[in-house]
Amino acid sequence: MTGTEGSEPALRVAFAGTPDFAVPSLRALLEGPEGVVGVLTQPDRPAGRGRRLRPSPVKVAAEEAGVPVAQPAHLRGEAERAVLREWAPDLLVVTAYGLLLPPEVLHLPRLGCINVHASLLPAYRGAAPIQRAILDGAAETGVTIMQMEEGLDSGPMLLRRSRPIGPRETAGELHDALARLGSEALAEALERLRAGTLEAMPQDPDRATYAPKITKEEAELDWSRSAEELDRRVRAFNPWPVAHTGHRGERLRVWRSRPVAAVPDGTPGTVAAGANNLPLVACGEGGLLLEEVQPPGRKRMAGSAALHGGHLCPGERLGDPGPE
Incomplete structure (x- = not known):
């Protein structure tokens, strides 16, 4: 009409x-x-x-x-x-x-x-x-x-x-x-x-403030930053270009997350088992629960499934450079 x-x-x-x-x-x-x-x-x-x-x-x-x-x-x-x-x-x-x-x-x-x-x-x-x-x-x-x-x-x-x-x-x-x-x-x-x-x-x-075009490079998570900031990046880059981090020489995508204040001691990027068996990653300040992730070559999955299936393991560290 x-x-x-x-x-x-x-x-x-x-x-x-x-x-x-x-x-x-x-x-x-x-x-x-x-x-x-x-x-x-x-x-x-x-x-x-x-x-x-x-x-x-x-x-x-x-x-x-x-x-x-x-x-x-x-x-x-x-x-x-x-x-x-x-x-x-x-x-x-x-x-x-x-x-x-x-x-x-x-x-x-x-x-x-x-x-x-x-x-x-x-x-x-x-x-x-x-x-x-x-x-x-x-x-x-x-x-x-x-x-x-x-x-x-x-x-x-x-x-x-x-x-x-x-x-x-x-x-x-x-x-x-x-x-x-x-x-x-x-x-x-x-x-x-x-x-x-x-x-x-x-x-x-x-x-006036400005909002330049998003680049894929911005979506890489820097674990030395605070959990609050990293969570905002996960939300801002969903559905594109999707926040990601280096993991086992490849790229792990993070679709949904949640910041928490208290985390175990560890170098930023270190994975632990958090609440509801979700991966909990130490950040520069606080920690980030990974609620939904996507390992390389896999479909999106709950963070708990990634931990249970061995796609993420407590003690390993995220942030190693992935493929170009």
Whole structure:
């Protein structure tokens, strides 16, 4: 559905997005009174063992709804922007598109471009706001609907919605919650836009912080750090790139953990049997219970199963370099 059947749409809206995070926002548009005239998404990418081309989640959702889809590799040239001109949108809604919008695109729609960003701006501008908030131990986060300009997530704020970060919440869980919250905030922002009550508030650049892209190298656990910090890393890197540690010359993935204050004496990285027969690893401060791990070549398993099956043994030390 692309607007109310049998009536003029409230606005002609184009949408730009690519991953799962963007799908709830697209669906919010499809269920509203706007007319979704087209969807921009990144080109299909090879995925899986066969490296077959796989469409983005946004492309799948758009095609299911019967909405035209375009997949330019970039938007720098007139030829790549031609489809957007043909759609003649009043507004372009952007959610995790992943491509830079040049000035020509930002100024093309009559009402400009708005973005659904997964943080409470001006905090955590950039590519990885969800993971960075967890890594920093932030108590809350949220979404911001923002008027786009040429700077990095620096445009005026139109609407913000906050939520607490749960003490055991992973990046994957927070991602899904913020995707839903973003779609709700987008629907509210568009309702206010139609009513003429949507007001823009400039960001305070002095309060801006940045959330650079996550790298695989960051996911290696340094056992000299505190258990609290390491637990945040485990949560922030679930489901990608997954926290890991060197073990028996290979790489042990840690999917879920829990910090504890008291641990047996031992060099950081030393394994002991902890509560509920879970592996307990000594850290620079406190200890980390490994609730779910994945030994090399194995499926994910409970930490107790890894200890019982000999994949981890009391007295051995984690952190030896794994394979490159």
